[in-house]
Amino acid sequence: MKQNLCNRRTFLTASTFVAASTVFLKQNEVLTAPVANEKMAMKLSFRPYELKLNHPFTLATSTRTATPGVQVEIEFDGKTGYGEAALPPYLGESAESVSAFLKRINLTAFANPFETEDILDYVDKITENNTAAKAAVDIALHDLIGKLLGVPCYRLFGLSPQRIPPTTFTISIAKPDVIRTQTKDAAQKFKMLKVKLGRDNDKEIIETIRSVTDLPLIVDVNQGWKDKRYALDNICWLKERGIIMVEQPLPKSWWEEAGWLTERSPLPIFADESLQRISDVMKIKGYFSGINIKLMKCTGMREAWKMINLARVCHLGVMLGCMTETSCAIAAAVHLSPAVDFVDLDGNLLISNDLFQGVRLENGRQLPTDLPGLGIKKIEQQT
Numbered sequence: 001m002k003q004n005l006c007n008r009r010t011f012l013t014a015s016t017f018v019a020a021s022t023v024f025l026k027q028n029e030v031l032t033a034p035v036a037n038e039k040m041a042m043k044l045s046f047r048p049y050e051l052k053l054n055h056p057f058t059l060a061t062s063t064r065t066a067t068p069g070v071q072v073e074i075e076f077d078g079k080t081g082y083g084e085a086a087l088p089p090y091l092g093e094s095a096e097s098v099s100a101f102l103k104r105i106n107l108t109a110f111a112n113p114f115e116t117e118d119i120l121d122y123v124d125k126i127t128e129n130n131t132a133a134k135a136a137v138d139i140a141l142h143d144l145i146g147k148l149l150g151v152p153c154y155r156l157f158g159l160s161p162q163r164i165p166p167t168t169f170t171i172s173i174a175k176p177d178v179i180r181t182q183t184k185d186a187a188q189k190f191k192m193l194k195v196k197l198g199r200d201n202d203k204e205i206i207e208t209i210r211s212v213t214d215l216p217l218i219v220d221v222n223q224g225w226k227d228k229r230y231a232l233d234n235i236c237w238l239k240e241r242g243i244i245m246v247e248q249p250l251p252k253s254w255w256e257e258a259g260w261l262t263e264r265s266p267l268p269i270f271a272d273e274s275l276q277r278i279s280d281v282m283k284i285k286g287y288f289s290g291i292n293i294k295l296m297k298c299t300g301m302r303e304a305w306k307m308i309n310l311a312r313v314c315h316l317g318v319m320l321g322c323m324t325e326t327s328c329a330i331a332a333a334v335h336l337s338p339a340v341d342f343v344d345l346d347g348n349l350l351i352s353n354d355l356f357q358g359v360r361l362e363n364g365r366q367l368p369t370d371l372p373g374l375g376i377k378k379i380e381q382q383t
């Protein structure tokens with residue numbers, strides 16, 4: 001009986017589809033492939049959503065326990081693509097500005113989501129900034145396209161998940177005993193760690209971590225060192241303690257100093273705050289060893305992919321980073337991650353109310369499913 005019901009349901013779905021499709025068939029023409037209804041239109045909807053952090057997130061000037069975000073859906077031909085804008089306050093976008101931006105988007109001029117370049121070019125030209133809002137549209141479109149084609153996004157880019165590097169996990173700044181406990185826990189699950197430096201206790205933090213683990217470590221100075229010779233001395237010290245890369249050691253506008261430091265540094269120096277979008281990549285060559293790409297800063301997967309390829313032409317290393325995000329935006333970056341050198345995609349692991357499942361941490365790597373699109377599924381919202 002169950003079998004019959006199943007067959008009947010399949011039949012109804014199929015016959016409904018054929019009935020709709022045959023409207024566009026000439027007499028005697030054989031239906032061999034899905035035919036799109038020309039009157040179908042993409043429908044974009046969105047809603048604000050607050051990401052709750054597992055632990056308070058402390059920066060030099062503030063502490064926060066939540067990150068605002070906006071969830072986006074684009075529907076077409078019975079499929080729904082999911083996207084997301086994650087909005088840490090220091091980037092200048094808010095749920096209000098993203099909502100205002102998304103309200104201006106009119107997708108009715110486009111026949112289908114496969115006009116991706118035209119759609120994203122149109123979206124990009126609506127305003128100059130709003131990169132996270134643009135990324136939400138881009139991510140939803142890629143999820144939708146993957147679902148319509150029945151393939152995971154990594155295949156749209158010709159990538160294999162087997163090449164995904166281990167992700168770093170960021171140890172947050174705290175008192176030594178807390179750092180020790182955090183590091184011990186993280187070392188069980190991750191193959192590579194990251195820590196924020198740039199205050200007056202850098203060496204104490206590194207020695208605390210090194211008292212617990214010898215795992216490869218990336219340091220992110222977030223522009224915190226204000227002298228190039230001091231930075232070089234620190235980097236030489238870090239090299240001896242198994243640090244493998246340094247992110248944004250000097251203020252973002254210190255180009256000459258960055259070039260001086262990169263030339264002499266025994267460790268690769270990656271730019272983060274010094275770049276945002278593809279137009280910045282060419283400027284990086286000669287001043288840094290590599291770039292940190294974030295979907296929320298660069299308008300999404302499409303531009304990130306172009307940045308990765310341009311960076312390769314410029315002989316630059318590439319890291320993929322994130323904000324605190326649900327598994328939706330993290331999955332989007334994970335699908336591109338086989339193409340990069342360093343992966344820093346721990347954002348979904350830092351929140352307590354993820355909306356999706358579909359990224360799994362396995363042997364220190366963030367892996368996608370092989371389901372179509374981003375490969376994510378909505379889960380019940382936790383309170």
Ligand code: MG
Nearest residue numbers: 220247248272
């Ligand atoms: Mg950084």
